[in-house]
Amino acid sequence: MIVLTDIAYVTVFGVIYGYFSGVYIALMVPLITVLTPDLSELGARMGITFAFNGVSHTVLFRSSSLSATSLALGGLLGGPISGALLGSQYRWLIPSLFNGVST
Numbered sequence: 001m002i003v004l005t006d007i008a009y010v011t012v013f014g015v016i017y018g019y020f021s022g023v024y025i026a027l028m029v030p031l032i033t034v035l036t037p038d039l040s041e042l043g044a045r046m047g048i049t050f051a052f053n054g055v056s057h058t059v060l061f062r063s064s065s066l067s068a069t070s071l072a073l074g075g076l077l078g079g080p081i082s083g084a085l086l087g088s089q090y091r092w093l094i095p096s097l098f099n100g101v102s103t
Contacts, residue, residue: 029046
């Protein structure tokens with residue numbers, strides 16, 4: 001059990017947890033890309049991976065299936081929707097607001 005008795009411990013834990021969870025999420029897509037020999041299967045493999053990621057979240061953390069579904073759909077659809085909102089002028093405010101509101 002982690003005992004967080006001071007605000008400094010909570011801050012350090014939050015920074016470390018945020019770093020490693022960000023690395024996990026950010027490296028999932030490049031890993032799938034490297035492990036896919038036929039790039040025509042890439043979209044299907046990413047969808048399957050994100051779906052299993054949502055299911056494993058349900059099993060490990062005993063959350064509701066609605067939570068897992070929203071996690072899987074957010075991971076699967078968040079990137080393409082953000083890319084479409086970004087546009088050709090690379091204004092990051094709109095995709096950032098979309099992702100902040102949708103999560």
